[in-house]
Amino acid sequence: MTATWRAARLALGTASALGLARFAYGLLVPAMRQDLRWTLAEAGAISTANGLGYLIGAVATAALVRRCGTAAAFRWGMVVTALALAGTAASDVFAVLLAIRAVAGASGAVVFIAGGVIAARAAARAGSSVPITVYFAGTGLGIVLSGLTVPGLADRWQVAWLGLGAAAGLATLLCWTAAETGEERPGGAVGRARMRPLWRVAVAYFLFAAGYITYITFLSVYLADRHAPVAQVLLTWTMLGAAVVAAPVLWSRPITRWPGTRALALVLGVLAGGAALALLSGSSAVVITSAITYGATFMAVPAAVTAHIHTAVPRADWTATLAAFTMLFATGQTIGPWLGGILAEHTSTAAPLAWTAALCAAAAVLAAAPVRPGPAPRPPTSPELDAEIR
Known part of the structure; x- marks a missing residue:
C-alpha cells in the first residue's frame, strides 16, 4: 500500500470526524430548530457541546494512545463517531442531544489526532509530505457529501442523522486496515509550553476558534431566513467543501516558505x-x-499556526506548546457557537457571520504584529509537523 493511497483511506477519518460529525450539523439546524422549537442560543449550545466533547477528546487522546495504541484509538474512535451520529436520531430531548453531540466531538478528536499521527509516519517513510495534505483534505470530502445529501432530507432530520451515521460506518470499514501502523512510539518528555513569546499568536488562534465555527454552524439558518431554495443550499455547501479539498494547493507554499506569521495573518484576513x-x-x-x-x-x-510553532519554538518544546494551543482552540470553538447564537437571538441570523468576520479580522491584526522569534528557528519542511494536534 503506497503512502498516498493509505492517506487517502485515512482521510475518511477526517471526513467523518469533522465533515460529518461536526460540520454537517449546520445543515440540519433549520429543520431541528423548527421541529424542536429551539431558540438560536439552544441551537448554538448543541454545537458548543460538540466543541466541549472535542476538548475532552483532545485531552484524553494521548493517554488513550499510550494504553491502546494509535491504530486502535483511530479505529474505535471511528466506530464511536458512527454510532453517535446515528444515535442523534434516537431522541428529541435537548439534554440527550447535548450528550450525544459531546460524545461525537470527543470521538472525532481522537480520530483526527490519531489519524494524523498515522499519516505522518507514512509520510516520513515515504519522504514526502503529500500524504499529510491528502489526509487533512478529507474534511472537505465530508462537507461535500453532506452538502449533496442532507439538504434533500433536512425536513426529516432523524433520517438525515441515520444516513450520516451509515456513511461514517462505511468509512470505518473502508479505512480499517489503513490504520495498521506496525509500530508504536513510547511516550516521552513533552517539554515546556512556550506561550509568552507567542502570546499574540495564541490570542489570535483563540479568536479564530471562537469565530470560525459560528459561520458554518449558522450558515444554513442564514440561508433559510432568506428563503433560499434547497438547490442553493446544496450548491453553497458543496462548493464550500470542495474549497476545503483545494485549500492545501493554495496555501501550502506560503505556510511553509513565508517567515514569521505573515501567512497566518493573510489567511485570517481573507x-x-x-x-x-x-x-x-x-x-x-x-x-x-x-x-x-x-x-x-x-x-x-491551524496549519499556519502549527508551522509557526515549529519555527519559533525549540524542538523539545513542540509537543507541550502545541498541546497548549490545542486547548485554546478547543475552548474557543466550544464557547463560540453559544455566544454567536445568543447574539443572533437578540439581533438577526446575519449576526453569526458578522461575529466570524469581526473575530477573524481582530485575529489577523494580532497575527500581523511582530512576534519575537524563538531560539531555534528552522523551516517547517518535515512531514511530521502536519501531524501535530490541530
Missing part, C-alpha cells in the same frame, strides 16, 4: 473578508463566493 462578503448581499452568487472563500481558508489557519 477568511474575515469572506465571512463579511455574505453580509453585503443575499444573492446566491455572493453567498456562494463567501462560502468558497471560507472553505479555502479555515483549515489553513
